[in-house]
Amino acid sequence: MKFTKSKHFKAFSEPLIDNNPISMQMLGICSALAVTVQLKTAIVMGLSLTVVLAFSNLTISALRRVIPRNIRMIVELSVIASLVILADEILRAFLYDISKQLSVFVGLIITNCIVMGRAETYALGHPPGLSFMDGLGNGAGYGSVLVFVAFVRELLGSGKFLGYSVVPDAFYQAGYQNMGFMLLAPAAFIIIGLMVWLQKTLSGDRDHG
């Protein structure tokens, strides 16, 4: 069996585009608006969510036969919350400036619907290996949207790429101006909206076509 046809690869690749948590399931929009002014924060946020999601899926899937049904949500939440606090602590120890810029949004991964959603709908019904890949895939799908939005916003809003100026001075002298609107949260709404439109058009919108 070819690797790209394997179940594990499919669990990873499906949420990347076809079932992307942001552009298809419309989950996790709040943080996507808040942390995408700069590429750097978007990358760190995407990575943090991916790690949290992959390990929460793994843990919950491994425990899925022993978690008592009546308290499963609380158990899921404790696992997720612990992982988020852990991620926050690690960021504060090694990437202090970025963790300050992300401020409350790392902590708010706990309330990100993607994490709880995947635990409930996927990890509880699939083996750990598959759940882990599903977590990685959803995290990467979320992260890639974040990175794309942040790339556009940082480029148009501040004329920078990863903090380095890329718009030549000559442009500014010729009258080019950074688009202040891109630095505000509504800009992310518009970019995400355009992305969803594009994606639905390209994929032929199988659901409602």
Place this chain on the structure above:
Amino acid sequence: MSENLKSIVFALSTAVVCSLLLTVAAQGLNPLQRENAAVDQQKNILKSVGLIAADRAYTAEDIKHLYAENIRCIRVDENGNVVTSDAADPPLLPVYLYRKDGAVAAYIIPIDSRGLWGRIHGYLALEADGATIAGFTVYKHSETPGLGGEIEKRWFQDNFKGKKIVDRQGHFAAISIVKQAKLDTLPAAERINAVDGISGATLTGRFLSAGLKDTLSEYEPVSIKFRTNRLLHLPADAERCETTP
């Protein structure tokens, strides 16, 4: 084992495992985090006197080096006298001094104000005339991102530059954060003591104004010394406080 008992045991063991894990992580990473926080405070002290450029990345080493080169720290008692003994009673106030060409160019006082959701920590730098604000920074707060959280942004902090803590007659007037609309109606003489606030963050502004006023009145004896040119040069052994408060 009954269903309920099983649930309780499971919930308890989950809680114990999670808290153990977090305790170990928090304890293990604590020294690194404290070091980062200390460097961040030094960075904010430097930023308040304009020694940190907005468009440059600084490593922890850069910050420590810049700090050691430019900033000194003294302690004063409630009358504004420099205290060189280590006595901690009565409580002494730390003052950071920005030294340029052998003289004090600005003094920086730590701000610890009430905010809407938690304490606001920052620094207020005053020029050696004891009246003009050289800069204001915030390094720790719990205000709402996008609203009160804007106090950590440069555009807001830049509003403080050049404002005065005294009125035209030279009497102490502190500095207050007011709404743009109200700012426009103020007579010019009072505008030098007012800073344009943040829309949607009236309460944060109100608490911060009160906090700044309290701290500035506490430090007023020091400011008076600066206004009358009595603190420009310091005894060589005046340095008495830790680099971080």
